[in-house]
Amino acid sequence: MTLPDAGWRSGGPMMDAVDSAEAADDDFRAFVGARWRRMLRTAYLLTGSPHDAEDLVQTALARTYSRWGRVRRADDPDAYVWRVMINLNVDRLRRRSVREWLTDRLPERLAVDRSDQVATRGALLDALGRLPARQRAVVVLRYVEDRSETEVAAMLGIGVGTVRGYSSRGLARLRDDGALQDLRST
Incomplete structure (x- = not known):
């Protein structure tokens, strides 16, 4: 049985697209791996909560991944990702109906049973x-x-x-x- 020649064996245009997508994925993984800790630290400083910080970084990276082909060709991909993260945090704060204030003291105090x-x-x-x-x-x-x-x-x-x-x-x-x-x- 002979297969139609669609470029599979010779590395035609379809294989080039697959290779390009895999290269973009590898590039994105390397980008995230090199910057994860720094992004998480920045997000923590923006949100004040480790849980919110992780959510913020993951959401920013998900948005960046969908546009990674364009972002990686930009002059400064870091600036794009950090801008996405900051904008997402601003939106998160706008949507929040009850504002949280960062403090070094716990609001709950041990109360004596009266x-x-x-x-x-x-x-x-x-x-x-x-x-x-x-x-x-x-x-x-x-x-x-x-x-x-x-x-x-x-x-x-x-x-x-x-x-x-x-x-x-x-x-x-x-x-x-x-x-x-x-x-x-x-």
């Missing part, structure tokens, strides 16, 4: 709510606001002795409050 304080505060507010209005006002002004008896008396328009009485009775009721006693025992 749920017991929330429970205590809630129980104390409930207990204060069970006091008569004047007693509650005196206790809050004296012990939360840290006002003197004279200041409280002047603010409420009552005597200093009355402030002492309200204060004494209010504190006694808080000490006897069952919810606050339960908190004290735990």
